[in-house]
Amino acid sequence: MKSHAEAAAEFIKDGERTDWHDETLWFVRAKRDLAAHGLPEWEQLRDWASEIKNHTLSNISQYLTAFEKNANANGITVHWAADAEEHNRIIHKLIKDNGIEKIVKSKSMLTEECHLNEYLNHHGIATIDTDLGERIVQLRQEPPSHIVLPAIHLKKQDVSDTFHEFLHTEKGNNDPQYLTEAARIHLRDHFVASELAITGVNFAIAETGGFVVCTNEGNADMGAHTAKIHVACMGFEKLIPKAEHLGVFLRLLTRSATGQPITTYSSHFHRPRPGQQMHIVIVDNGRTRQLGRPDFRNSLKCIRCAACFNTCPVYRRSGGHSYHTAVAGPIGSILNPNLDMKANADLPFASTLCGSCSNVCPVKIDIHEQLWKWRQVIVAEGYVGAGKKLSMQGMGFLFSHPNLYRFAGKMGRFFMRIAPFMVNNRLNPWYKQREMPAPPKESFGEWYIKNRKK
Amino acid sequence: MKVGLFIPCYVDQFYPKAAIATLELLEKLGVEVGYPSGQTCCGQPMANSGFSGLTGGCDALFVKNFSSYDYVVCPSGSCVLHLKEHLHAEDEAQAVALRSKIYELTEFLTDVLKVEQLKASFPHRVGLHQSCHGQRGLKISQMTELVAPGFSKPLQLLGMVDGVNMVQLDRMDECCGFGGTFCVAEEAVSAKMGQDRVADHVKNGAEYITSADLSCLMHLEGILKRQGSAVKVLHIAEILNHQ
Numbered sequence: 006m007k008s009h010a011e012a013a014a015e016f017i018k019d020g021e022r023t024d025w026h027d028e029t030l031w032f033v034r035a036k037r038d039l040a041a042h043g044l045p046e047w048e049q050l051r052d053w054a055s056e057i058k059n060h061t062l063s064n065i066s067q068y069l070t071a072f073e074k075n076a077n078a079n080g081i082t083v084h085w086a087a088d089a090e091e092h093n094r095i096i097h098k099l100i101k102d103n104g105i106e107k108i109v110k111s112k113s114m115l116t117e118e119c120h121l122n123e124y125l126n127h128h129g130i131a132t133i134d135t136d137l138g139e140r141i142v143q144l145r146q147e148p149p150s151h152i153v154l155p156a157i158h159l160k161k162q163d164v165s166d167t168f169h170e171f172l173h174t175e176k177g178n179n180d181p182q183y184l185t186e187a188a189r190i191h192l193r194d195h196f197v198a199s200e201l202a203i204t205g206v207n208f209a210i211a212e213t214g215g216f217v218v219c220t221n222e223g224n225a226d227m228g229a230h231t232a233k234i235h236v237a238c239m240g241f242e243k244l245i246p247k248a249e250h251l252g253v254f255l256r257l258l259t260r261s262a263t264g265q266p267i268t269t270y271s272s273h274f275h276r277p278r279p280g281q282q283m284h285i286v287i288v289d290n291g292r293t294r295q296l297g298r299p300d301f302r303n304s305l306k307c308i309r310c311a312a313c314f315n316t317c318p319v320y321r322r323s324g325g326h327s328y329h330t331a332v333a334g335p336i337g338s339i340l341n342p343n344l345d346m347k348a349n350a351d352l353p354f355a356s357t358l359c360g361s362c363s364n365v366c367p368v369k370i371d372i373h374e375q376l377w378k379w380r381q382v383i384v385a386e387g388y389v390g391a392g393k394k395l396s397m398q399g400m401g402f403l404f405s406h407p408n409l410y411r412f413a414g415k416m417g418r419f420f421m422r423i424a425p426f427m428v429n430n431r432l433n434p435w436y437k438q439r440e441m442p443a444p445p446k447e448s449f450g451e452w453y454i455k456n457r458k459k
Numbered sequence: 460m461k462v463g464l465f466i467p468c469y470v471d472q473f474y475p476k477a478a479i480a481t482l483e484l485l486e487k488l489g490v491e492v493g494y495p496s497g498q499t500c501c502g503q504p505m506a507n508s509g510f511s512g513l514t515g516g517c518d519a520l521f522v523k524n525f526s527s528y529d530y531v532v533c534p535s536g537s538c539v540l541h542l543k544e545h546l547h548a549e550d551e552a553q554a555v556a557l558r559s560k561i562y563e564l565t566e567f568l569t570d571v572l573k574v575e576q577l578k579a580s581f582p583h584r585v586g587l588h589q590s591c592h593g594q595r596g597l598k599i600s601q602m603t604e605l606v607a608p609g610f611s612k613p614l615q616l617l618g619m620v621d622g623v624n625m626v627q628l629d630r631m632d633e634c635c636g637f638g639g640t641f642c643v644a645e646e647a648v649s650a651k652m653g654q655d656r657v658a659d660h661v662k663n664g665a666e667y668i669t670s671a672d673l674s675c676l677m678h679l680e681g682i683l684k685r686q687g688s689a690v691k692v693l694h695i696a697e698i699l700n701h702q
Contacts, residue, residue: 014647047606318634357638360595364604384509397510404500405516414472434643438650439681442473449478
């Protein structure tokens, strides 16, 4: 597997596409700013959202128990999954026990995290993703590159080529209207035939035992309303205590995600319709472990709006696939080391710690501070290269000894002047696209002794 | 008022002119400035790379050099932020006391000295690069993400300089991509970010790019020079001290 830096370097090779990716996401960030600045109470809403989540996480077992009780009373079956494997097995069993053949799935980052599609495919079961972006990447056999805009790394031409190959649309026809219509017809066939519909969950309400699914395409509703079985999958952090708290989150979610005042469809599910089965799978998959890490607990407040992706100057220029995980971007970089520290040790370093992510986060997660803290943990656990460790130890020693520091500085500048090729070469990554600073004859320390200490 | 001047390693070695301008500016404003000779680095390169366990030597030197001063002033927001957040000592109370006395130059001028006028002139078109650590970390200016009234300590000071013509950027507070060791560990992204940042300034007609943080400027200067651009970088102290 390539590291973030290696994969990012490959993405950037196509400069035009990188610029387009950056500008498109910056456009979304600008829309978010407009929507946020339109509400004088914006910062108050963020405080409330953060505090509600904080309270819920502090009393999570109580709220989960209440949710299960109320959901059961509504006729919903609640399943508990300790990890991704168990989540997948539960769904597989529901499919087998009910003799299901046609499955549609609306957008759910949890099922991506659990690799449900691959698991079911492995058992000979096909699922059709019904979110347009998700369907496009599914046809291409790629993972989503963004949690809200899964195909944002693709241009119209790419979509046209994909649809031509799989849906037999006219070759070279890039008209978005035409392509969307083709997808609509294609997906309609699957909706009508579907027997089981899988959806995600945006908010689960302990008080009512119901849950809310937000989509802009209405595809979750189409699936859930036609199939005889509706399976909703959620990480346990999706819980909120009361229905009255929904208003805070629904106002924040799409303004942060896309700059829209409200999601097009916020569908409230409380009980199965007569003759239908409704199931909820509540997943841990490392969340309890993260809850137990005081420095990273706040990451469980995330409502998956992706505002941190859109504002992140690194994400915009490296693309989602460079993060090699289901949830990319700044939030993914603090969630994924919890799932597998070794495999994701590079992610907390894929940031300049500029802090913009923390500022746009609607639930006020201290994202950039957690990135800094993960770096400390990853180094302490020994997941950095020996070369880096050695150079850092050398630096620490040099900077602890002022005489040595002054001597090394003087020598360094001297050699940079008389033998610039010693630093201006291929071994110096700085020099690849940047000139080195011009070394002055005198450091400030040397100047000071001459001019102020007479 | 006794002020200790902290000149971080890379400023000391590569940008003495910015350090001299900082010293002269403070002296002009009637401040008694001392420069302890045993200073090196704030420790940020190690800490931001995950090696905060290796900053003990830097911390001890810093405490030894600066504990006797009323204030510590430094022309680099990034280093100041690191010290404010992560300076430790054997006597932790001493470190905590010192943390609250450390100021980035522009915030020291506006908040402590409460400077309202400067004798300075710089008749050029200037783009201000807001360094992330100064802006978002130290809050020396408002951030575009937050819904709150705007302010900018660097702009407030630049407004006192005769003839300066500030350019409007398309992206007011986008990161330049330097990021300490990020600039080499993620060379491709870092360089691309720097190129994009420079392009915004150039497109909007800047002759100079200034900042309260030289580390960003070192990165942008490296890119400008590689491009053969005539646009120059100057630390804000050099503009505020220019006559």
